[in-house]
Amino acid sequence: MSRQLEKTYNPKEIEPKLYEKWCENKYFHAEVDRSRKPFTTVMPPPNITGKLHMGHALDNTLQDILIRYKRMQGYNALWIPGTDHAAISTEVKVTDQLKKEGIDKRDLGREGFLKRTWEWKEEYAGTIESQLKKLGVSCDWDRERFTMDEGCSEAVEEVFIRLYEKGYIYKGSRIINWCPVCQTSLSDAEVEHEEQAGHFWHIRYPIAGTDRSLVIATTRPETMLGDTAIVVNPDDERYTDIIGKMAILPLVNKEIPIIADSYVDKEFGTGAMKVTPAHDPNDFEIGKRHNLEEINIMNDDATINENGGKYAGMDRYEAREAIVQDLKDQGYLVKVEEYAHNVGVHERCKQTVEPLIKQQWFVRMEELAKPAIKALETGELKLIPERMNKVYMQWLNNIRDWCISRQIWWGHRIPAYYCDECGEMIVSKGAPEVCPKCGCTHFTQDEDTLDTWFSSALWPFSTLGWPKQTEELDYFYPTDVLVTGYDIIFFWVIRMVFSGFEHTGKCPFHTVFFHGLIRDDQGRKMSKSLGNGIDPLEIIDQYGADALRLTVVTGNAPGNDMRFYREKVEANRNFANKVWNASRFILMNMEDKVISRPDDTDLSPSDKWILSKVNTLAKDVTENMDKFELGIAVQKVYDFIWDEFCDWYIEMAKYRIYYADENYKAANAALWTLKTVLGNALKLLHPYMPFVTEEIYSALVPEEESLMMSSWPVYTEEWAFPAEENIVEHLKEIVRGVRNARAEMNVPNGRKAKVFIVSEDKELCEGFETLKESVKPLMNASEVLIQETKEGVSEDAVSIVVPDGAVYMPLEDLIDFEQEKERLLKEEEKLKKELARVNGMLNNEKFMSKAPEAKVQEERAKLEKYTQMMEQVKERLASFMK
Secondary structure: OOOOOOOOOOHHHHHHHHHHHHHHOOOOOOOOOOOOOEEEEEOOOOEOOOOOOHHHHHHHHHHHHHHHHHHHOOOEEEEEOEEEOOHHHHHHHHHHHHHHOOOOHHHHHHHHHHHHHHHHHHHHHHHHHHHHHHHOOOOOHHHOEEOOOHHHHHHHHHHHHHHHHOOOEEEEEEEEEEEOOOOEEEOHHHEEEEEEEEEEEEEEEEEOOOOOEEEEEEOOHHHHHHOOEEEEOOOOOOOOOOOOOEEEEOOOOEEEEEEEOOOOOOOOOOOEEEEOOOOOHHHHHHHHHHOOOOOOOEOOOOEEOHHHHHHOOOEHHHHHHHHHHHHHHOOOEEEEEEEEEEEEEEOOOOOEOEEEEEEEEEEOOHHHHHHHHHHHHHOOOEEEOOOHHHHHHHHHHOOOOEEOEEOOOOOOEOOEEEEOOOOOEEEOOOOOOOOOOOOOOOEEEOOOEEOHHHHHOOHHHHOOOOOOOOHHHHHHOOOOEEEEEHHHHHHHHHHHHHHHHHHHOOOOOOEEEEEOOEEOOOOOEOOOOOOOOOOHHHHHHHHOHHHHHHHHHOOOOOOOOEEOOHHHHHHHHHHHHHHHHHHHHHHHHHOOOOOOOOOHHHOOHHHHHHHHHHHHHHHHHHHHHHOOOHHHHHHHHHHHHHHHHHHHHHHHHHHHHHOOOOOHHHHHHHHHHHHHHHHHHHHHHOOOOHHHHHHHHHHHOOOOOOHHHOOOOOOOHHHOOHHHHHHHHHHHHHHHHHHHHHHHOOOOOOOOEEEEEEOOOHHHHHHHHHHHHHHHHHHOEEEEEEEOOOOOOOOOOEEEEEOOEEEEEOHHHHOOHHHHHHHHHHHHHHHHHHHHHHHHHHOOHHHHHHOOHHHHHHHHHHHHHHHHHHHHHHHHHHHHHO
């Protein structure tokens, strides 16, 4: 027996209650079950640096849609949630928090600082979990992970040691990206490039022992303090005679060699370049090839160090100004050009990064990248949309060794230990007991921590118990789909792929579904600085989670950014109400009735039409969802429910429901169809709007445990009714035609008219005959006559052309002739006055000579319009006078 729904849908009350029910019944939990096929996805772990934002709402809604869909298809669906320790970001947040309390993190010391950071983690990871629950995500909370929990930490240590033993991890001096504000190294992926207005300073370098000079342009004059050579192209005829000579470094007044290297572009600038190996990655490579000295002139905070002579202690930009001034005063500055160039900034703190030589830990990437390249080439890995293939390949084919060490405290500490006596380095799990070189028993662990992405790269398998060979790992891995934003393809996606191959021998997922960013209604990226961020929780509080979920997915195409409009959320809340009210109407009419499956012969053409429609819908939606066209799929469900089901079928079914006592079989067929089609529509909508659909379904089919555990609709030949579809689609055209004609003629709703439907198609006529009483109210018809000829149709009847036939309505049924005649006479009088006024103005020489051209044109347009209207009024009046 179905139960009734409340008068209005109240998401605030219903959503938490349902979520609790789902969790209590462990619907989201998956255990190893060899009799079922698994479907696995892992949540891109949100950073513990704060609250969820709109990007998380989109990301997690898309994942939830897929996991709910697969669960209903019968898969053993597992979605693993978790959070990321977000090394640098979290350290910055906690440091700022301490600053507000007047505490310097160095005063706390490493252990004290880490204690505070773990407290931060407990608070924010909890906040994120409760926010995700409000969104309705059906992930397995029993399997929630954190990138620094015991299991993940064990995986990180295992990977580091394995890669080190294979020679893939090494320690060495390299040019790295250095953030002078966060005082740590950064990987290339953490550096954003933005265009900044700058200058090209052209500086004269004299050639020792001659009166010649070389002019060299630079965008960073302060780095000249660390110049160790001038380089030219060996094939550049302008300079062949000076290769091997010495140049004098301005301001520093020391001699540096002039060398040849084919890296230099002869066509660019003067074809001569200064070489600063300690402050430029390309210069570093040239320096290695030519055995040049590496002179670092900068401290970690981007002030000039003792190698900078008189400029020591100055900030980098302060030093730049002083150096430029000195070059000018001493006659070395030739000219200054305005120049816009791309500058690397730290994506977290937005400060300009400095390329510096540092001792860091690196991962050799050349070998690790190969299986990741092959996976895409062979189709083992598929990226959606396909255009991401190019981005993926470009990065892997030009990959540089990955700098994985960070000079911060929060994160996985590098498992390398140094002997306090002889300095021997040992990489191992835990500190060694004794030094293999000198026998000493005292060790100090490396101070550095690992790049955040080093641990997140292991996420698809570390969350399933790797390096232990667990049952879960064997059954649920490799995972199936990864859903993520296109903006972290380098940071995360590619690193997961090569890590998966290296440590498990398998690609960690077969498909990556990239979504775009959510922008504001003006198309701008949401950011704190613009103050245009929208809090998803505020939207949920106001409109409900279902409305927000539907908004972020409607019109969403893979890889494309989308704009967020509050009006759309409001419209989607209205859609939830529409579904609720339609369902409530159906349930009220089912009350106290035993509804049984009718014989096919008892189903009307409209029943078969809507069954056929929902049947095709199931097939189309399934196809779209399998192609990750989630926005297209839900638009089809939305249109079906609002248009076909609510606006057409329910209206057509009312006649049989209201006259149930006279024809029980017809009413039973209508109610059974309403219940069946609504049930299937709710199932198709459920992954998108889980709350409202679950609440309705539990009232509609109380004997079932839960909608989220019910089976996904599947296309069946039994419900394919093309002939009935044809009949109802024709009938819909007729109803639309009648409604349009009445609207054009301003016929009041209360005025009913006879409708003649004329068609030579016998099959259509038979179908129309069975449905005419159902559609009569939709056309405001007093009577519907279906015939093969125009017999009985008056000459002045209003005609409407429809496919395979025509529709007629007697004019006297639509119009009160006396009233209409009176209205037309009044209209004629009004138009006479208007025409007299316009003609008067246009025949007035004074007006014509003095009025602006635009005003004259306006009056001419009015004359044309009123003349046309007058002709129509006269024509109508003439027809009444006949």
